[in-house]
Amino acid sequence: MLKGKKAIVTGATAGIGKAIAIKLAEQGADVAVFGTNLERGQKVVDEIKANTSQDAFFISVDVSNTQKVQEAVDQVIDKFGTIDILINNAGIVKDGLLMRMCEADWDRVLEVNLKSVYNMSKAVIRPMMKARSGKIINISSVVGLTGNAGQVNYAASKSGIIGVTKSLAKELASRNIFINCIAPGYVETGMTDTLGDKVKEEILKAIPMRRIGRPEEVAQVALFLASEGANYITGQVLPVDGGMTM
Numbered sequence: 001m002l003k004g005k006k007a008i009v010t011g012a013t014a015g016i017g018k019a020i021a022i023k024l025a026e027q028g029a030d031v032a033v034f035g036t037n038l039e040r041g042q043k044v045v046d047e048i049k050a051n052t053s054q055d056a057f058f059i060s061v062d063v064s065n066t067q068k069v070q071e072a073v074d075q076v077i078d079k080f081g082t083i084d085i086l087i088n089n090a091g092i093v094k095d096g097l098l099m100r101m102c103e104a105d106w107d108r109v110l111e112v113n114l115k116s117v118y119n120m121s122k123a124v125i126r127p128m129m130k131a132r133s134g135k136i137i138n139i140s141s142v143v144g145l146t147g148n149a150g151q152v153n154y155a156a157s158k159s160g161i162i163g164v165t166k167s168l169a170k171e172l173a174s175r176n177i178f179i180n181c182i183a184p185g186y187v188e189t190g191m192t193d194t195l196g197d198k199v200k201e202e203i204l205k206a207i208p209m210r211r212i213g214r215p216e217e218v219a220q221v222a223l224f225l226a227s228e229g230a231n232y233i234t235g236q237v238l239p240v241d242g243g244m245t246m
Contacts, residue, residue: 001227003028006080008073010063010120011090013040015189016139019215020087020222021056022048027223029085030055032076036062055080063090063116073123082131083124085226088117088161089139098152106153113157117164121179125172134177135226138165139218142185142241158183162237169235178234180225185241187213208243 007024011017013035021031025048033048033056035041041058048056057079061072076083091113094105117138128134143151144158165181172179186203204210218240224230225238239245 001027001223001229002085005029005084005226006032006076006082007085007087007226008032008034008076008083008120008124009087009089010034010116011139012087013037013044013058016184016187016215016218017087017089018044019219020089022051023216023219023223024085024087024226025052025054025056027227028054029226030080032056032080033058034061034063034072034090036060063119064111066119069116069119070123073120077127083127084131084134086120086124086134086136087139087222087226088120088136090116091139091157093151093154095150095154097150101153109153110157110160113154114160114164117161121164121168125177128177129172129175132176134172135230136168136177136179137222137225138162138179138181139222140165140181140183140237142183142239142245145183145237145239145245165237166235173234178225178230180230180233180235181237182218182221182225183237183239183241183245184218185213185239185244187215187218187240189215206244207241208246211242213240213242 007029009021012021012033025031033044045056045058059072138161140161141158143155147155169179
């Protein structure tokens with residue numbers, strides 16, 4: 001589906017990002033793995049190279065840092081020649097009630113989750129415009145659609161990603177660059193592993209399918225949006241949540 005394509009996946013050393021990076025490579029894309037954990041990042045690269053014939057390499061980069069992002073994207077272009085697909089997946093949580101939330105926790109979540117989308121998208125737009133082709137897929141969250149007590153910073157960042165998606169899609173549609181958004185529900189990742197059993201029981205009650213999702217299920221949707229099969233889709237938000245938000 002993606003033979004010859006060149007992709008960047010941020011936050012790709014674990015969870016949803018890792019699953020997406022591997023899925024894109026399985027379908028023929030060369031992948032630049034962006035993250036901050038060298039050991040985990042190299043394991044993802046090694047797994048891609050062991051199981052596919054695609055090229056992959058890891059770049060350690062803080063995606064909230066505008067200059068470092070531009071330098072990292074330049075490295076990818078130097079190696080791959082172009083960028084066809086960008087997956088903005090990097091994200092963190094620093095949960096707490098607003099009345100107890102420190103400014104640093106608010107700022108850091110917005111920087112990593114939302115500013116990174118600005119940084120990465122701006123860095124790849126020029127080469128995509130030159131090629132008159134590109135796919136940018138942003139990973140938001142159902143929390144960005146519904147809100148969630150104790151996550152005002154996270155919800156704000158994920159809602160912001162939806163706004164960026166729709167606005168940028170309008171800016172770039174005429175250039176054959178398509179921007180879409182995935183809003184995962186509760187998925188088996190390091191973020192959800194820390195939830196207690198009682199919390200998980202309450203979550204399952206809100207999911208019509210009565211189970212937590214898998215990273216690979218989000219990766220399948222990302223693959224579709226990155227493929228030619230989604231060439232008439234832009235500016236859309238697709239929940240992958242077992243029916244939570246219907």
